[in-house]
Amino acid sequence: MAGALPLGDPAPVDGLIPASASVGASERDFGVYLHVPFCRVRCGYCDFNTYTATELRGVKQSDYASQAVLEVESAGRILKESGLPQRLVSTVFFGGGTPTLLPATDLAKMLQAVRAEWGIAPGAEVTTEANPDSVDAAYLASLAEAGFTRVSFGMQSAVPSVLATLERTHDPDRVPLVVRWARDAGLDVSLDLIYGTPGETIENWRASLEHAISQAPDHLSAYSLIVEEGTKLARQIRRGDVVPTNDDEQAEFYELADELLATAGYHWYEVSNWAKDAAHESRHNLSYWRSQDWWGVGPGAHSHVGGVRWWNVKHPAAYAERVLSGVSPAVGRETLDEATRELERVLLLSRIRTGIPIASLSASGRHEVAGLIADELINARAALSGSIELTLKGRLLADAVVRRITE
Template sequence: MASALPLGEPAPLDGLLPASAAIGANDRAFGVYVHVPFCRVRCGYCDFNTYTASELRGARQVDYADHVIAEIRMSRRALEASGVPDRPAATAFFGGGTPTLLPADDLVRMLGAVRDEFGLAPGAEVTTEANPDSVGPDDLARLADGGFTRVSFGMQSAVPHVLAALDRTHDPARVPLVVRWARDAGLDVSLDLIYGTPGESLGDWRRSLESAIAERPDHLSAYALIVEQGTKLARQIRRGELAEPSDDLEADMYELADELLAGAGFEWYEVSNWATDASHRSRHNLGYWRGDDWWGVGPGAHSHVGGTRWWNAKHPAAYAERVNAGLSPAVGREVLDPPARDTERVLLLARIREGIDIPSLPAGGRHAVAGLIADGLVDAKAALAGVLTLTRRGRLLADAVVRRLLE
C-alpha cells in the first residue's frame, strides 16, 4: 500500500501559484521530476506510490506518456500565468516505480515535452531510474540518443538471499551487464544499495559494497532500510517471520560503506550519497536539499516552487481523469511561512557536505555548535571557517544534530 498524501489546503483547479512563489525565482535552479508509478512486482519493503498491472484499475500504461505530456504543457502555462519567470530545466529525473517498464520511446517523448515547454539548460542532467532486469542495450542506447545523460540502477544487494528478502527479481550477475551497456551508450551510471535487510550480515553488506565498487560507477547511494507501516515487510516482522533491523548493525554498515567508498576514491556529498568527484554528484537531488524549485509530474508527485508545495492525485486513474478534463492534477498544497522555511533550510542543508553557514543559523543553533564539535558530530576545521559540516559520526546522528540546531 502506498503512503498517504500529506494534509494541506485544497489546490486550485487551474494550478496557479500564489504571488510569493515568483519571489527570487531567478536565484533558484529549476528541475522537473517525472513519476512513473509502474512496477512488475511490489517489493515487500516499498511504500512508494507504485502499482502492478493488477492494481491499475481504470488506467493503462500505454496511455501514460500522453497524460504526462499533457501535465507538462499545463505546468508551463500555470507557471507563466502565476508570474514565475521562465527558466530552463537544469535537471530532469524520471523515478518510480520502474520508469523503464515503459518503452524507451515513451520516456524520450516525455523528455521531449520538457525540452519543448521549458528548454533544457546547457549540460542539463537527465536521469532515469531502472531495474537491472528492465533494460537491454538497445533501450539504453535509445535513451542516450533521446537526451538522457544518466541512469540509476536499483542494484540493492549482490547477495541472493538479501535480494529475496527484499522481493527483488533480478540476478546479481545482471548488474555488470547493464553497467557495461550503459557505458557503451555513453551514460553516466549510479548504483543504489539498501542495507539493514533482515537476515543481512555485515559480511553480506561488505560483499555488496565490494561488488558495486568493482563496477566503478560514477555515483553510489546507500540507504538504510526503513520498515514502513502497511508494507508486507512490516507484517512479516510483526508476525515474527523476520527480525527487525538492528540500529547498531545499521550504524556499523554505514561506517563500513563510508570507509570502503572513501578508500575507493568516492567522496560523500549527502548523508546517503557518494560520487567519484563533484561533477558526478546528483544535481537533481542536490536541488531538493538546497531548496530549489521543481515541478513533479505524474500521480502522487510532489512539487515545490518558492515555498509553495503541492501534490497530485495518487492513483493513475484519478490523475488521468483530471488531466483529461484539463484540470490541474494537484489535490492539495501548503504555503510555508518564513519560520517553516528557515526550519526546513536547516533540516536539509545539514545533510549535505557543503553544509550551512553558521552565521545564518538561529541564535540557539549558533550556540550549539561548540557542543556539537566537542561531541564529534561537527567538523571543527570547517566550523572555524564558518561552515557547519557533519563528521561521519554526525552523519549517523544527523537528525539529533538538527534538533540541537533548532532548539
C-alpha cells in the same frame, strides 16, 4: 512519492500558484521530476506510489506518456499565468515505480515535452531510474540518443538471499552487464544500495559494497532500510516472521560503507550518497536538499516552487481523468511560513557536506556549535571556516545535530 498524502489545503482546480512564489525565482534552479507509477511486482518493503497491472483499474500503461505530456504543457501555462519567470530546466529525473517498464520511446516523448515547454539548459543532468532486468543495450542506447545523460540502477544488494527478502527480481550477475551497456551508450552510472535488510549480515553487506565498487560507477547511494507501516515487510516483522536490523547493526553497516567507499576514491557529499567527484554528484537531488524549485509530474508527484508545495492525486485512474479533462491533477497544497522554511532549510542543508553557514543560524543555534565540536559531531576545521560539516559520528546522529541547532 511514498506513503499517504500530507494534510494541506485543497489545491485550486486551475493549479495557479500564489504570487509569493515568484519572489527570487530567477535566482533558483528549476528541475522537473516525472513519476512513472508502474512496477511488475510490488516489493515487500516498498510504500512508494506504484501499481502493478492488477491495481490499475483499467488504466493502460501505453497511454501514460501522453497523459504526462498534458501535465507538462499545463505546467508551463500555470507558471506563466502565475507570473513565474521563464527558466530553462537544469535537471530532469524520471523515478518510480520503474520508469523503464515503459518503452524508451515513451520516456523520450516525455523528455521532449519538457524540452519543448521550457527548454533544457546546456549540460543539464537527465536521469532515469532503472531495474537491472528492465533494460538492455538497445534500450539504453535509445535513452542516450533522446538526451538522457545518466541512469541510476536499483542494484540494492549482490547477495541473492537478501534480494529475495526484499523481493527484488533481478539476478546480481545482471548488474555488470547493464553497467557496461550504459557506459557503451555514453551514460553516467549510479548504483543504489540498501542495507539493514532482515537477515543481512555484515559479510553480506561487504560483498554487496565490493561488487558495486568493482563496477566503477560514477555515483553510489546507500540507504538504510526503513520499515514503513502498511507494507508487507512491516506485517512480517509484526508477526515475528523476520527480525529487523537494530540501530547498532545499521550503524556498523554505514561505517563499513563509508570506509570502503572512501578507500575506493568516493567522497560523501550527502549522508547517504557518494560520488567520484563533484561533477558526478546528483544535481537533481542536490536541488531538493537546497530547497530549489521543481515541478513533479504524475500520480502522487510532489512539487515545490518558492515555498509553495503541492501534490497530485495518487491513483493513475484519477490522474488520467483530471489531465484528460483539463483540470489540474493537484489535490492539495501548502504555503510554508518563514519559520517552517527555515527549519526545512537547516534540516536539508545539514545532510550535505558543504553544510550550513554558521552565520545563518539563529543565536541559539550558533551557541551550540562549540558543544557539537566537543562531542565530535561536526568538523572543527570546517566550523573555523564558518560552516557546519557533519563528522562520521555526526552523520550517524544527524537528527540529533539538527535538533540542537534548531531548538
